[in-house]
Amino acid sequence: MAEFNININGVVSKVDADPDTPILWVLRDHLDLVGTKYGCGIAQCGACTVHLNGSAIRSCSVAISAVGDQAITTIEGISKSTSTLENIVKEAWLTHDVAQCGYCQSGQIMNATALLKTNSNPSDEEIDRAMTGNICRCGTYTRIKTAIKTAAAQLT
């Protein structure tokens, strides 16, 4: 066990964990931030997507010891965010009633938000490329794409 000071959603928390503990389990088990989901554990499904310094990463495959003082944002952070982009994305998800079971959606939203931060007007192909790592077994892909386009239209 080791002690880490970890910056999550703008708050620095002390965490006592094994250095190889993935961020995913630090969030879920140590910090009670369970919006970030476990899906595969090998960075193949995207359910655990969070932002590290603003970029989408798979939190199941990055150890806490690799984080240092870099800022992590989770779905809970996006949820409380007052910034325009995050709120537009959330509204788009609600407008299109995207979710079915809803389990993968926090990962989808985290990835979509990261995409729109770097490309506020993505083409269909760019959306496909950016989102292809996020699986939805319920098959909400067309709605997710529509929501991303709705959000983009409001950003540009």
Add this chain to the structure above:
Amino acid sequence: MTLVKTKYNRRSFLKVSAASSGGMMLGFSWLASCNPTQEQALSMPESWFDINAFIKIGENGLVTIFSPNPEIGQNIKTSMPMVVAEELDVAWKDVIVEQAALDTHKYERQIAGGSQSIRRGWQGLRMAGATARHMLMEAAAKEWKVTVSSLSTNEGVIKHDESNRTISYGEMAATASTLEVPEKIELKDPKDFKIIGQPTKNVDGEKIISGAPLFGLDFKREGMKISMIEHSPAFGMKLKGFNEEVIKSMPGISDVLVINTAPKEAAWSNVNAFTEVIAIVGNTTWQVMKAKKALIVEWEWDSPAENSQDHEFKLEQSLQSGVKELARKDGNPEQTFKNASQVIEKIFSAPFLAHNTMEPMNFFAEVSKEKAELIGPIQTPEAMGKSISNLLDIPIENVTVMLTRMGGGFGRRLYGNFGLEAATISYNTGKPIKLIYTREDDMTQGVYRPAYKVKYRAALDEKNELIGFSIHGTGIHESPVYENRFPAGAVPNYLAEKMSIDSNISTGAWRAPRSNFIAGAEQSFLDEVAEAAGKDPIDFRLELFDRAIKNPIGSDNDYDPERYAGVLKLVRDKSNWGIKTEGVYRGVSAYFCHNTYVAQVLDMVLVNGKHKIKKVWCAIDCGIVINPEGAINQAEGGIIDGIGHAMYSNLTFDKGSPIQKNFDTYSMIRHHQAPSEIEVFFVDNGIDPTGLGEPTLPPISGALANAIYQASGQRLYKQPFIQQDIKLG
């Protein structure tokens, strides 16, 4: 209005009335588990009054409606309460929805399965709302000393027209909760529906996008430990020994034990190939995962190892010479095939599939010698509770099951072995635990969609009329054949035969069981037969439906040919079938299952030499559509899920062990492979509603195969299609 006796559904009525014994005020502890909007939360009532098992009303008019059935993404947590609210006649904005726990005294059939929640719940949900409305009116009638029939309601307000007096449901709730449930009740005329038929957002939508703890895996309780299991790596193996002492000494690990959950009584929901497993209990998920990885286990064979080549061979053998069960025979099919001017014969097959709910199996259990508390994702809470009661010898009345939102079900959570395991681990360790499966545990645990193989034959006469049809189907543990489905009833000479083979690999229901394979096979075959007959595929099917309408063969046909033809005509018209567009390749398919009719047209284009699905047109007859927003979402999901599994997914075996263990090797459809557009149309006929969780999935693989044929000239007989070098997107 329709007057119905509430005894029409006596059992559910009695349950409703038994729970309405009156006037009990409830506390506020439920707030955490329900869904008030910010406005609602600010105006929470001081008291709640139980009207019946589905409804409680606050003195300020806010209404809580309990959704009885498990929510797996089929959106019944929104649509079931909509039905109650409709008959209760309240504004949807004044409704808070709460997930009901398992309660066999209050509710019937708390199951998510067979797309039956809405169909089977419809009458009871309406009566719950209508009886409550009547009791509120009766309370007002008493107060004002007028007759109930002189009163009307509108959005939670009771009105006496003659005196122009009004009073709210909230003000009448206390009195209403003490009244007897009426013996007869009026239900609304569907033309007066105000909530049913309105596109309504998912009641959990805001919580889902904010990452709120909704799912079983998110549940946490003070003092709770994390647990994982290790089952044998191959079907046919059992545990011999393992490095127990090493694992016990690992950081954070409190208990290591072997559990056996072999059920004492057989039940269909107790499918489990691995009843004896190692269980590890510890403080954090990562510590338990590390301990699991450090396991060195000795396994031994107790039944023969199987592999996919053997399955292929055995299915082929079973189809050609296995023990046949004659399921249906009309006319003289043998003679018809001999005399036919043309016979078309094709064999279709599909592999095992894993369910792969995005939320892996998990359950919370706090169990003592006397009682068991279970919380988590389960499609069959009643069956799971009974099995736990039997296994651990705990009286059933001391077993509680609380339902969480589920990260997908698709049939996997009909089989509650993970709940039995969680309960047994807690029972043996004396600790509250949450059992978590890794993705690998989940994918290699079994209860798969069976592998299937089916042979179709069609006989055409010299005028290209379909005069004979036969279907022979086999599969692992079960045949995929539904002998009384179309085209049975439309062909004078018809034969259906079933075979199956045994296996130590466990199988079970997977979204639209059997239909998920047989629909696509049948609809691909009919496409080929239509072509051989020189007919347009839609005209060909409509001719057959016309026969079944005018001169049905046999009496057991399980479909209504007029409704079947209706969806096909609707999709034909909406998609402008028959008008050819350069570079667009179209396939059509239609199927009836789970009481709902679906027809689909799939448009495919070639982009840089690769096939891309441009659009799917989908016509549905599910009777009254309760929530068009959710219904369209379900239809889209079924289509994408169906395309994905027919195209990409495949679970194969080597030496009894699943080769695909995670998403790096098991292919699921991805964003770029989904259709660019899906348009859904509903038949508006006012018939009582049927379900939508499954019916749009089965036919789409037929439309896909038929469109690929148009684009490539290649007929597809074997799933996954991707193995035939067909690439999408």
